[in-house]
Amino acid sequence: MYSIFKTTHSYAAWAVLILLVITVIYAALTFFGNKSWKVSEFKLAFFTFVSCHIQLLLGLVLYFTSPFGMSNLSGETMKDSFSRLLAVEHPFVNILGIVMITMGYIKAKKLLDTVNAPKTIFIYYGIGLLLFLSRIPWSNWL
Numbered sequence: 710m711y712s713i714f715k716t717t718h719s720y721a722a723w724a725v726l727i728l729l730v731i732t733v734i735y736a737a738l739t740f741f742g743n744k745s746w747k748v749s750e751f752k753l754a755f756f757t758f759v760s761c762h763i764q765l766l767l768g769l770v771l772y773f774t775s776p777f778g779m780s781n782l783s784g785e786t787m788k789d790s791f792s793r794l795l796a797v798e799h800p801f802v803n804i805l806g807i808v809m810i811t812m813g814y815i816k817a818k819k820l821l822d823t824v825n826a827p828k829t830i831f832i833y834y835g836i837g838l839l840l841f842l843s844r845i846p847w848s849n850w851l
């Protein structure tokens with residue numbers, strides 16, 4: 710069970726990051742080109758939003774099943790930077806990133822047909838992407 714979720718979380722990370730990069734670049738291009746977003750353009754932001762939430766669910770299951778998740782929380786874990794990254798920093802910062810993406814999605818949905826829709830997605834999804842990238846366990850993953 711643990712290894713299935715770990716492998717799925719690991720591959721899903723590619724999908725999440727690729728979708729996020731595409732969405733942020735597309736939002737920047739349309740915003741700086743002074744164009745608005747309609748429902749059809751907004752679908753990209755929707756799929757990215759859904760992929761982040763699926764990754765959140767996988768991450769939560771992993772947190773309770775992995776030997777590097779909740780079961781590894783202790784004073785010793787805090788002293789070791791890699792253990793602390795997996796048990797505390799990665800989950801906490803990535804949940805914060807997903808909160809930013811969710812807020813951006815909800816705000817932008819109300820701004821469709823204006824140039825503020827891609828602007829909002831660019832800012833909120835961009836912050837979410839930076840937060841994810843800052844706390845990925847790169848040495849474990851690649």
Ligand code: HEM
Nearest residue numbers: 719722764765768769771772775777778800803804849850
């Ligand atoms: C959506 C953002 C997220 C991304 C892009 C992401 C990405 C990753 C990646 C690439 C790994 C390394 C996998 C490997 O070693 O093969 C990992 C590990 C892990 N993630 Fe996430 N993650 C995200 C969100 C979360 C959340 C929200 C939680 C918990 C609430 C979480 C919990 C974990 C745990 C516990 C591990 C360590 C698993 C282990 O090595 O046993 N992740 N994550």
